[in-house]
Amino acid sequence: MSLRQELINIAKKARQASRQIQEASSSLKNNVLKEMALGLIKGKGFILKANEKDLKKAKLLGLSRAFLERLTLTEKRIKEMSDSLLEISELKDPVGELIKAWKAPSGLLIKKIRVPIGVIAIIYEARPNVTSDCIGLCFKSGNSVILRGGKEALNSNLAIYQALNLAIKKHNLPVGLVNIIDTSVRRAVDELLKLNNYIDLVMPRGGEGLIKKVVELSRIPVIKHYKGICHVYVDKYANLDMAQDICFNAKVERPAVCNAMECMLVHRDIAAKFLPRMLEKFKAAGVQIRGCQAAQKFAKGIKSASQKDYLTEYLDLILSVKVVENLDEALAHINYYGSGHSDAIVTENKKNALKFLRAVDSACVYVNASTRFTDGHQFGLGAEIGISTDKLHARGPVALEELTTYKYIIYGKGQVRTV
Amino acid sequence: MSLRQELINIAKKARQASRQIQEASSSLKNNVLKEMALGLIKGKGFILKANEKDLKKAKLLGLSRAFLERLTLTEKRIKEMSDSLLEISELKDPVGELIKAWKAPSGLLIKKIRVPIGVIAIIYEARPNVTSDCIGLCFKSGNSVILRGGKEALNSNLAIYQALNLAIKKHNLPVGLVNIIDTSVRRAVDELLKLNNYIDLVMPRGGEGLIKKVVELSRIPVIKHYKGICHVYVDKYANLDMAQDICFNAKVERPAVCNAMECMLVHRDIAAKFLPRMLEKFKAAGVQIRGCQAAQKFAKGIKSASQKDYLTEYLDLILSVKVVENLDEALAHINYYGSGHSDAIVTENKKNALKFLRAVDSACVYVNASTRFTDGHQFGLGAEIGISTDKLHARGPVALEELTTYKYIIYGKGQVRTV
Numbered sequence: 049m050s051l052r053q054e055l056i057n058i059a060k061k062a063r064q065a066s067r068q069i070q071e072a073s074s075s076l077k078n079n080v081l082k083e084m085a086l087g088l089i090k091g092k093g094f095i096l097k098a099n100e101k102d103l104k105k106a107k108l109l110g111l112s113r114a115f116l117e118r119l120t121l122t123e124k125r126i127k128e129m130s131d132s133l134l135e136i137s138e139l140k141d142p143v144g145e146l147i148k149a150w151k152a153p154s155g156l157l158i159k160k161i162r163v164p165i166g167v168i169a170i171i172y173e174a175r176p177n178v179t180s181d182c183i184g185l186c187f188k189s190g191n192s193v194i195l196r197g198g199k200e201a202l203n204s205n206l207a208i209y210q211a212l213n214l215a216i217k218k219h220n221l222p223v224g225l226v227n228i229i230d231t232s233v234r235r236a237v238d239e240l241l242k243l244n245n246y247i248d249l250v251m252p253r254g255g256e257g258l259i260k261k262v263v264e265l266s267r268i269p270v271i272k273h274y275k276g277i278c279h280v281y282v283d284k285y286a287n288l289d290m291a292q293d294i295c296f297n298a299k300v301e302r303p304a305v306c307n308a309m310e311c312m313l314v315h316r317d318i319a320a321k322f323l324p325r326m327l328e329k330f331k332a333a334g335v336q337i338r339g340c341q342a343a344q345k346f347a348k349g350i351k352s353a354s355q356k357d358y359l360t361e362y363l364d365l366i367l368s369v370k371v372v373e374n375l376d377e378a379l380a381h382i383n384y385y386g387s388g389h390s391d392a393i394v395t396e397n398k399k400n401a402l403k404f405l406r407a408v409d410s411a412c413v414y415v416n417a418s419t420r421f422t423d424g425h426q427f428g429l430g431a432e433i434g435i436s437t438d439k440l441h442a443r444g445p446v447a448l449e450e451l452t453t454y455k456y457i458i459y460g461k462g463q464v465r466t467v
Numbered sequence: 468m469s470l471r472q473e474l475i476n477i478a479k480k481a482r483q484a485s486r487q488i489q490e491a492s493s494s495l496k497n498n499v500l501k502e503m504a505l506g507l508i509k510g511k512g513f514i515l516k517a518n519e520k521d522l523k524k525a526k527l528l529g530l531s532r533a534f535l536e537r538l539t540l541t542e543k544r545i546k547e548m549s550d551s552l553l554e555i556s557e558l559k560d561p562v563g564e565l566i567k568a569w570k571a572p573s574g575l576l577i578k579k580i581r582v583p584i585g586v587i588a589i590i591y592e593a594r595p596n597v598t599s600d601c602i603g604l605c606f607k608s609g610n611s612v613i614l615r616g617g618k619e620a621l622n623s624n625l626a627i628y629q630a631l632n633l634a635i636k637k638h639n640l641p642v643g644l645v646n647i648i649d650t651s652v653r654r655a656v657d658e659l660l661k662l663n664n665y666i667d668l669v670m671p672r673g674g675e676g677l678i679k680k681v682v683e684l685s686r687i688p689v690i691k692h693y694k695g696i697c698h699v700y701v702d703k704y705a706n707l708d709m710a711q712d713i714c715f716n717a718k719v720e721r722p723a724v725c726n727a728m729e730c731m732l733v734h735r736d737i738a739a740k741f742l743p744r745m746l747e748k749f750k751a752a753g754v755q756i757r758g759c760q761a762a763q764k765f766a767k768g769i770k771s772a773s774q775k776d777y778l779t780e781y782l783d784l785i786l787s788v789k790v791v792e793n794l795d796e797a798l799a800h801i802n803y804y805g806s807g808h809s810d811a812i813v814t815e816n817k818k819n820a821l822k823f824l825r826a827v828d829s830a831c832v833y834v835n836a837s838t839r840f841t842d843g844h845q846f847g848l849g850a851e852i853g854i855s856t857d858k859l860h861a862r863g864p865v866a867l868e869e870l871t872t873y874k875y876i877i878y879g880k881g882q883v884r885t886v
Contacts, residue, residue, distance in 0.1 A: 263663060294881065406489070407486070426573060443875075454862060463840065464837045
């Protein structure tokens with residue numbers, strides 16, 4: 049059988065299964081999730097052994113330390129994956145929610161209700177915990193899932209999949225619910241992305257190269273987390289102590305995540321008062337600064353920031369700093385160089401705050417808070433499958449509700465249309 | 468300048484303009500819409516002359532009667548286009564609506580608010596009225612629009628665009644708000660579909676060939692109206708008089724539209740009672756029937772329905788008819804052959820009605836009403852830009868609200884994240 053045909057068969061089975069699961073009760077789904085959580089704990093020996101295989105191969109291939117770190121599973125990590133499934137079992141089931149209901153002029157009763165999307169494909173790189181998170185979230189929201197992880201993590205992913213799938217089998221749920229593509233052939237992704245007749249949504253999770261490839265090739269709708277180039281703008285009217293705390297937190301608390309600040313913008317009228325102390329603090333924390341000409345005056349040994357720096361998601365203890373003329377320049381900078389993820393203003397001036405909230409074209413726009421709060425848990429939405437920097441369907445945290453769509457169900461009494 | 472660079476310039480201008488219009492007040496937008504409506508009436512001589520040019524050329528090229536019919540503008544049609552703009556001016560402005568607000572555990576106040584999408588491209592075929600409808604709806608919802616109509620209607624579209632654009636200029640609104648691509652080079656569409664850095668959404672409106680091309684080539688998210696293969700299933704427990712009225716209406720009232728019935732499914736236990744009279748009525752109305760073997764027994768001269776028939780959107784006085792064993796067979800048929808648009812059951816049995824509503828995976832699912840009601844106006848949503856058969860972002864009628872997205876605006880008091 050050709051690779052294409054194999055993939056079509058998987059996708060067809062997934063479609064069929066999604067039709068069967070959409071009516072499953074919340075309590076059944078929650079029980080299965082709890083058993084999946086237990087399955088991970090019970091299967092940890094098996095999972096760790098598979099992970100060792102992947103690690104051995106990755107070391108032989110000379111992959112980077114950061115890569116190995118992402119690939120590595122430990123008892124603690126497996127426990128976290130298991131806890132995450134338990135957490136998902138406790139979240140509210142979005143399926144079946146009545147979004148709106150009204151009577152149309154014809155007397156028809158129209159109800160807009162929340163339903164699963166159907167079949168979701170996830171294409172990701174080397175983190176094996178993504179496997180269980182995605183299975184849990186897609187299952188709870190009534191969707192079938194097709195997983196395609198990085199080939200370097202194939203053994204680990206297969207082991208996790210098997211551990212979770214026992215719960216599916218035990219409850220006689222359709223096997224097409226959870227699917228993993230077990231070939232490491234690269235072309236499998238290209239072929240998968242053509243199956244828009246069977247797959248409703250594809251979510252790539254990984255580096256820029258992967259995202260660009262998926263956007264270019266996919267005939268299936270894509271929701272993506274592109275980059276997190278987040279800004280904090282310290283306004284002329286900022287409380288400078290607060291600004292220092294927020295900027296420090298946004299950059300230093302966890303620099304490798306998407307909602308960390310990558311560029312700090314400072315109003316020129318407070319630069320002399322704010323920047324020396326702030327830059328000192330950053331330096332002490334090991335942050336490398338790349339500044340505009342004006343910023344370079346406020347501390348020694350600051351590298352010059354290039355256009356490329358402003359477009360870069362460092363994911364590291366590196367920060368671009370720019371002194372701006374006014375709020376308008378800050379807004380123009382953010383909307384041009386930003387990635388539509390999360391941006392903040394620190395100000396005590398209400399007018400400037402409102403202008404910033406309105407004008408910044410990003411998923412999450414903050415006044416007087418750290419960009420680090422962009423997160424499903426921090427928002428109170430529970431576990432998330434990622435942060436969307438797209439504008440359609442889902443923007444910001446993609447939690448259970450964002451993994452659903454709606455349909456209209458309409459009750460008539462024999463109405464026909466005459467105009 | 469290369470075609471690609473020209474298109475990028477248009478898209479950049481559109482992006483810039485969308486940032487400026489997003490804060491425009493509803494009253495300003497409504498005034499502009501009213502002036503646009505007036506502009507069409509004032510400019511009708513000019514528009515009709517441009518349309519004559521297009522018609523002359525189309526006739527020389529020997530294009531079909533149906534094509535010429537769609538292309539033709541008359542005083543009456545221009546009046547309808549103008550009225551449609553007035554109607555849009557009276558609809559509620561969706562921009563700025565507070566969708567939800569809550570306090571997060573950290574004390575942050577999170578507001579989810581409705582905002583324009585940004586830049587929307589519309590690719591369409593020969594109907595010049597689409598030009599003014601799309602300009603009106605995109606403008607009201609705070610978006611910039613880039614129009615690319617069929618080359619056969621280029622003169623008509625340019626004339627309409629000019630008439631409407633006078634209102635934009637009069638109010639000193641940015642010219643990038645409304646854009647029309649005035650080259651008839653086919654490659655322009657291919658290039659446009661690559662501009663995902665500047666354009667947020669593309670909506671193709673036209674035949675299957677156009678839709679498939681856009682889905683295949685676009686790097687921009689697509690919302691599409693694919694096909695309308697709508698079904699009515701007459702259940703064993705149907706009120707047969709009601710079923711007859713509904714089926715007749717769904718097929719005959721306006722066969723050329725997407726929400727018309729293309730396939731009628733009939734439970735075998737009532738086929739002998741229902742079909743002879745129903746098929747007689749269809750025949751009298753000039754409907755050509757293509758039936759399954761069982762259906763063929765109930766009237767003379769019925770052609771046999773092929774697999775291809777069940778997959779065809781006739782848009783004409785042609786109907787597939789199939790006798791089914793039971794509700795499950797009807798559901799399987801609809802989910803396999805249907806296009807996810809609109810499907811109805813006629814039944815007095817509540818259990819069957821609920822099962823049908825849940826199991827049919829379509830945008831609009833009806834009990835005891837004609838599929839012809841799938842329409843923005845009939846739903847009470849006002850003018851629409853099309854019916855989405857997709858599942859993401861918008862499903863069913865795409866009216867003003869569906870032309871918006873949301874963002875989170877978050878108010879803090881200096882919060883930083885520590886876990």
